Amino acid sequence: MLKDKKITIIGAGKMGETLASRFLSTGTLSRDQLFITAKHESRVAYFDEKFGIKGSTDNAAAVKNADIILLCVKPQIAPKVIELIRESINQDQLVISIMAGYTLEQLQKALVLPLPVIRAMPNTPSEIGAGMTVLASGNQTNGDHIAFAKALFDTVGETTVLDEKYFDAVTGLSASGPAFIYMVIEALAEGGVKCGLPRDVSTTLVTQACLGAARMVAETGQHPAILKDHVTTPAGCTIDGLLKLEEGGLRVTMIKAVDEAARRAKELGGE
Numbered sequence: 395m396l397k398d399k400k401i402t403i404i405g406a407g408k409m410g411e412t413l414a415s416r417f418l419s420t421g422t423l424s425r426d427q428l429f430i431t432a433k434h435e436s437r438v439a440y441f442d443e444k445f446g447i448k449g450s451t452d453n454a455a456a457v458k459n460a461d462i463i464l465l466c467v468k469p470q471i472a473p474k475v476i477e478l479i480r481e482s483i484n485q486d487q488l489v490i491s492i493m494a495g496y497t498l499e500q501l502q503k504a505l506v507l508p509l510p511v512i513r514a515m516p517n518t519p520s521e522i523g524a525g526m527t528v529l530a531s532g533n534q535t536n537g538d539h540i541a542f543a544k545a546l547f548d549t550v551g552e553t554t555v556l557d558e559k560y561f562d563a564v565t566g567l568s569a570s571g572p573a574f575i576y577m578v579i580e581a582l583a584e585g586g587v588k589c590g591l592p593r594d595v596s597t598t599l600v601t602q603a604c605l606g607a608a609r610m611v612a613e614t615g616q617h618p619a620i621l622k623d624h625v626t627t628p629a630g631c632t633i634d635g636l637l638k639l640e641e642g643g644l645r646v647t648m649i650k651a652v653d654e655a656a657r658r659a660k661e662l663g664g665e
């Protein structure tokens with residue numbers, strides 16, 4: 395489906411690189427199908443050296459021959475960047491934005507022409523094909539546009555389509571979530587070190603505990619609370635650890651972390 399499509403990534407930073415490298419490594423796209431832009435020439439040169447993907451700092455020229463334009467700049471500079479490209483885009487092209495907080499309505503207004511637009515919210519585990527992407531589409535899109543977006547993001551992990559009203563929550567949980575989990579992994583590994591484990595062993599053990607626990611939730615379909623109860627032997631050791639987590643307010647803190655990230659995501663679109 396994507397074999398003859400040309401894709402321009404506007405703003406090839408961390409996420410642009412994550413997506414491009416996966417598109418290439420899975421054979422979904424060839425380097426000739428990809429083009430990138432960045433602010434600095436050094437970043438453009440980096441993409442050429444590392445992936446053989448050509449690029450430039452000229453956003454308007456970069457979108458002209460693309461079938462799909464993937465907007466990966468920060469939401470704060472979206473109005474400026476869209477103003478640069480909008481006169482070079484036509485209705486045969488599909489615009490996909492991964493920008494946090496920047497709504498389909500804002501995107502459509504900034505582009506002026508009624509163009510097919512899709513919002514996508516991926517996350518960094520996309521780099522290894524373990525990503526999660528949520529899609530929402532604008533009112534000019536048809537089934538083909540959604541199928542293209544799905545085919546693209548299916549190569550980086552799981553994909554689902556949701557109403558746009560959920561996007562700030564999706565951003566706070568699914569896109570920011572990996573950072574929260576890395577912090578948990580880091581902290582638990584420190585716990586192992588505190589108890590005398592070598593650091594590398596500690597990190598391996600906590601990583602496997604996280605992978606195993608995540609797979610248990612995904613594959614057994616059981617509620618996490620039930621799975622937690624299976625670990626927690628009466629008068630055993632786990633309950634003492636859980637008590638410390640409750641004393642430290644882990645659950646409240648986690649809920650607030652997602653809520654705060656979602657609140658900030660919403661705010662980003664208006665800056």
Ligand SMILES: NC(=O)C1=CN([C@@H]2O[C@H](COP(=O)(O)OP(=O)(O)OC[C@H]3O[C@@H](n4cnc5c(N)ncnc54)[C@H](OP(=O)(O)O)[C@@H]3O)[C@@H](O)[C@H]2O)C=CC1
Pocket residue numbers: 404405406407408409410431432433434435437438453466467468469471475492493494515516517518569
């Ligand atoms: N990081 C994440 O986990 C996720 C991020 N997102 C969204 O992805 C987007 C990018 O985030 P991220 O990759 O982390 O950010 P980065 O800061 O790594 O990337 C932004 C890129 O934009 C480029 N850029 C800046 N100004 C311009 C310009 N005028 N024209 C063209 N390119 C420009 C920068 O170029 P240069 O390198 O030359 O400075 C940089 O490469 C954001 O909108 C974010 O909300 C969505 C989901 C997850």
Ligand SMILES: O=C(O)[C@@H]1CCC=N1
Pocket residue numbers: 494565569570
């Ligand atoms: O922190 C951010 O703003 C971006 C969007 C979601 C994940 N990273």
